[in-house]
Amino acid sequence: MNRLGRSGVEVSALALGTAGLGNLYSEVGEEQAYEAVRAAWQHGVRYFDTAPHYGLGLSERRLGAALRDLPRSAYTVSTKVGRRLEPSDEGGDDLAHGFAVPATHRRVWDFSADGVRRTLAASLERLRLDRVDVVYLHDPDDHAEQAIREGYPALEGLRAEGAVGAIGAGMNGTALLTRLVRDTDVDVVLCAGRYTLLDQGALTDLLPAARERGVSVVVGGAFNSGLLADPRPGAPYDYATAPAPLVDRALRLKDLAERHGTTLRAAALAFPAAHPAVASVLAGARSAAEVRDCAEQFAARVPAAFWRELRARGLIAGDAPLPGDAS
Numbered sequence: 001m002n003r004l005g006r007s008g009v010e011v012s013a014l015a016l017g018t019a020g021l022g023n024l025y026s027e028v029g030e031e032q033a034y035e036a037v038r039a040a041w042q043h044g045v046r047y048f049d050t051a052p053h054y055g056l057g058l059s060e061r062r063l064g065a066a067l068r069d070l071p072r073s074a075y076t077v078s079t080k081v082g083r084r085l086e087p088s089d090e091g092g093d094d095l096a097h098g099f100a101v102p103a104t105h106r107r108v109w110d111f112s113a114d115g116v117r118r119t120l121a122a123s124l125e126r127l128r129l130d131r132v133d134v135v136y137l138h139d140p141d142d143h144a145e146q147a148i149r150e151g152y153p154a155l156e157g158l159r160a161e162g163a164v165g166a167i168g169a170g171m172n173g174t175a176l177l178t179r180l181v182r183d184t185d186v187d188v189v190l191c192a193g194r195y196t197l198l199d200q201g202a203l204t205d206l207l208p209a210a211r212e213r214g215v216s217v218v219v220g221g222a223f224n225s226g227l228l229a230d231p232r233p234g235a236p237y238d239y240a241t242a243p244a245p246l247v248d249r250a251l252r253l254k255d256l257a258e259r260h261g262t263t264l265r266a267a268a269l270a271f272p273a274a275h276p277a278v279a280s281v282l283a284g285a286r287s288a289a290e291v292r293d294c295a296e297q298f299a300a301r302v303p304a305a306f307w308r309e310l311r312a313r314g315l316i317a318g319d320a321p322l323p324g325d326a327s
């Protein structure tokens with residue numbers, strides 16, 4: 001287990017992201033969602049991440065149900081604030097936002113202090129928990145000033161009260177996360193998609209700042225939405241269809257991994273975990289089989305020769321820390 005910043009919250013090196021359990025892109029059955037969480041538990045995962053955004057609360061409800069009879073002190077849960085859910089009678093579905101669920105609610109951007117507390121209270125009700133361990137400001141990109149001026153102090157207040165153990169922000173870009181790391185007292189940031197085998201953008205600003213300030217980083221999107229899990233034409237990359245040059249690069253990485261007797265999935269999970277600022281790698285899964293595969297790939301040893309060839313061929317940033325003694 002790894003500690004988040006200067007907080008007392010600990011997380012497993014591999015974490016389960018539960019957007020898929022909120023019916024991201026397509027439906028997942030109740031039993032399938034339950035079994036995915038339980039498989040993660042059986043494979044040593046003790047950190048679970050969710051958000052109201054994921055399936056209009058469905059992910060939180062399913063995660064809470066699956067964790068209900070497990071010892072509360074043995075696992076860590078994070079959720080997010082910034083999108084408040086309000087009932088809606090407009091009907092239809094939520095596929096415009098990426099989730100195959102009925103549009104029973106609508107999202108309202110709200111990083112106000114009141115919005116943060118109301119959103120967290122609703123999350124606790126859906127999770128059926130009396131507390132969560134980590135709360136992130138969720139995707140504050142276009143609401144940066146309110147998030148910093150109102151939302152962040154509200155999280156500080158919750159932490160001071162002991163209502164949450166660690167606070168931070170989660171998003172895809174690195175600039176605002178870096179600003180928060182440098183200018184606030186966050187414990188952790190969740191960076192999705194910017195520290196992967198295909199994109200090491202976080203090396204230029206976020207990761208050095210986090211290391212300097214003693215802030216932990218949770219890396220999400222290690223597979224860049226799927227391209228690094230199964231590279232092929234038409235595969236997803238950062239929530240859209242992967243452009244051909246990136247598909248070609250991912251296929252080269254896959255061939256290189258297989259020549260060294262490993263898999264691209266194993267390398268994609270091992271790479272971000274090697275950075276000293278990274279406390280946990282967040283892997284999304286939709287089934288017990290996917291969870292088992294992630295756990296097995298994460299535990300697999302990727303040969304040092306793979307990393308050396310990757311660097312020698314210029315397929316990875318020259319200053320990126322590599323697993324083991326491969327650097």
